[in-house]
Amino acid sequence: MNPEFVHPFLESARIVIEQVAGVKPSAGEFGIKEIVKHEEYLWVHIGLTGQMTGDIIYGLKEEVALKMVSAMMGGYVLEELGEMGHSAISELSNMISGNASTMLYNKGLRVDITPPKIISSTEGGVISATRVLSIPLSMEGIGELDIQLLIA
Numbered sequence: 001m002n003p004e005f006v007h008p009f010l011e012s013a014r015i016v017i018e019q020v021a022g023v024k025p026s027a028g029e030f031g032i033k034e035i036v037k038h039e040e041y042l043w044v045h046i047g048l049t050g051q052m053t054g055d056i057i058y059g060l061k062e063e064v065a066l067k068m069v070s071a072m073m074g075g076y077v078l079e080e081l082g083e084m085g086h087s088a089i090s091e092l093s094n095m096i097s098g099n100a101s102t103m104l105y106n107k108g109l110r111v112d113i114t115p116p117k118i119i120s121s122t123e124g125g126v127i128s129a130t131r132v133l134s135i136p137l138s139m140e141g142i143g144e145l146d147i148q149l150l151i152a
Helices: 003-021 062-072 082-106
Strands: 031-034 041-050 054-061 111-113 117-119 131-139 143-151
Touching: 003 062, 003 082, 003 131, 003 143, 041 062, 041 082, 054 062, 054 082, 062 082, 062 143, 082 111, 082 117
Parallel strands: none
Antiparallel strands: 031 131, 041 054, 041 111, 041 117, 054 143, 131 143
């Protein structure tokens, strides 16, 4: 995969997370890995269309999602994710993907994104591939967000 495609997603995630949660994430070791859908994870799927097609999957443990949403809400502690928490995580994923598509556009590559969709670990058929480029982001005091890119 071309590094020019990866960098905008990583940079966008850093910017957006710092803005909405007040935490500066650091990138872990990224590379190709098997898609493993853990049951205790929350997964958000966004499709890519245009000059670059594929999928972006954001995965994070439910406890990390709770901490992220709490940070996004100025420290208000949620006991469970519920509809509001799912909406907040979906919007976070949408903001990261939207900013990345703008960065790609500024480099001459037109990329559109589909609306985010929360998928369960048992839901099949959304992603047909078994391997993705995984970019783990560590957020101090919150946990880890895994960005998985599958670009055709």
